[in-house]
Amino acid sequence: MEKPKIYDKDFKEKAVQLGFEIGLKKAAIYLGIRYYSMVKWKKEYLKFGSSSFCGRGSTRLNEEQTKFSKLKRKLKNELKESELKLEIFKNGAKYISQGRLMLYQFIESNEDKYTAGKICKTFGISYLSYTKWKNQILSPRQRRNQLLKEEISSVFYEYKELYGVPRITAELQSRGFKVKEGRIYMYMKQLGLISKIRKDRRPKTSICYNPYAFPNILNQQFTVEESSRVWVSGINRIKTANGLLALTIIMDLFDMKIIGWSLSDGQSIKETTIPAWEMAVKNRKINKELIFHSNHGAQYANKIFTRKLEAYKFIKISMSEKGNYSDSSIAESFFNSLKCDLLDLNMLLSKEKMREKILEYLNKMH
Numbered sequence: 001m002e003k004p005k006i007y008d009k010d011f012k013e014k015a016v017q018l019g020f021e022i023g024l025k026k027a028a029i030y031l032g033i034r035y036y037s038m039v040k041w042k043k044e045y046l047k048f049g050s051s052s053f054c055g056r057g058s059t060r061l062n063e064e065q066t067k068f069s070k071l072k073r074k075l076k077n078e079l080k081e082s083e084l085k086l087e088i089f090k091n092g093a094k095y096i097s098q099g100r101l102m103l104y105q106f107i108e109s110n111e112d113k114y115t116a117g118k119i120c121k122t123f124g125i126s127y128l129s130y131t132k133w134k135n136q137i138l139s140p141r142q143r144r145n146q147l148l149k150e151e152i153s154s155v156f157y158e159y160k161e162l163y164g165v166p167r168i169t170a171e172l173q174s175r176g177f178k179v180k181e182g183r184i185y186m187y188m189k190q191l192g193l194i195s196k197i198r199k200d201r202r203p204k205t206s207i208c209y210n211p212y213a214f215p216n217i218l219n220q221q222f223t224v225e226e227s228s229r230v231w232v233s234g235i236n237r238i239k240t241a242n243g244l245l246a247l248t249i250i251m252d253l254f255d256m257k258i259i260g261w262s263l264s265d266g267q268s269i270k271e272t273t274i275p276a277w278e279m280a281v282k283n284r285k286i287n288k289e290l291i292f293h294s295n296h297g298a299q300y301a302n303k304i305f306t307r308k309l310e311a312y313k314f315i316k317i318s319m320s321e322k323g324n325y326s327d328s329s330i331a332e333s334f335f336n337s338l339k340c341d342l343l344d345l346n347m348l349l350s351k352e353k354m355r356e357k358i359l360e361y362l363n364k365m366h
Contacts, residue, residue: 013045099175104147106119157348163195214301224254228284230254231291234249248263248276263355267299286312293320300319
């Protein structure tokens with residue numbers, strides 16, 4: 001006796017779909033099966049839909065049971081994922097305090113076991129940063145040096161630019177780095193990182209005469225009754241992810257408005273003081289005697305800029321004495337406020353982003 005054929009779920013569903021299209025009888029003839037089977041399959045499919053044709057030994061689930069089954073599978077997968085993350089964390093936790101270089105090396109050595117993406121996610125590391133590090137055509141020594149520079153920058157901004165060479169060296173040594181102060185000093189110099197409380201260890205030299213240096217006329221007389229009677233100027237360097245920006249400002253002490261500024265990559269006279277001055281005289285007229293006060297910086301105490309100022313007959317040039325920055329405190333106060341309001345000390349912005357933020361701030365002060 002011929003054994004009845006057994007058809008799987010996929011075949012039955014396709015057979016029913018064909019029956020809908022060309023009719024059950026034609027479909028039965030075309031597929032070589034009994035018409036009665038087609039009728040039976042159609043009824044089951046119309047009643048249970050995708051839960052039809054469970055087969056022998058299987059239990060058909062209702063809607064609630066189906067949802068529960070899906071939730072159970074989801075929780076099971078999440079538990080498995082959590083257990084994997086816990087295993088990764090246990091194996092790599094000892095490298096966290098040793099800096100990003102050691103974590104990167106741990107990821108690289110365990111990629112085949114866990115995949116780099118899962119390890120990065122577990123430790124909160126950017127996968128893109130890791131791949132950039134890995135794909136660099138650098139020797140192992142160059143990689144270590146690059147990561148050490150990143151750690152130096154991280155510590156420097158983590159402690160609000162207050163740590164110098166000794167403290168950063170001690171901090172890195174506590175994190176497992178075998179480094180000495182000389183190496184940290186060299187890298188900090190390359191990165192342009194200068195502590196805010198760094199002691200001035202430069203040797204004292206004899207003072208050379210500069211014909212373009214002027215005496216202090218302002219003498220801390222900061223109260224001004226009229227516009228365009230006292231202007232103060234200053235220059236400050238601002239760190240970005242890809243270099244320094246030089247911000248030059250000119251402020252009218254009457255209303256503390258920034259009436260002229262220049263934001264440049266370089267620090268030459270043509271990039272700093274001259275464009276800032278030209279903007280200031282365009283924004284405010286000089287009809288009476290005006291004191292222009294600055295420090296003794298090379299951008300101010302020079303022949304070109306001095307002649308630019310002396311072309312206006314009402315201007316008196318005033319400069320702070322070397323080593324005494326009290327009269328420049330107004331400009332310094334502005335720069336400090338700018339940094340507090342705009343700069344995130346834990347993250348360096350690109351030059352383009354920093355320009356946008358500074359110019360937006362200056363336009364509000366204008």
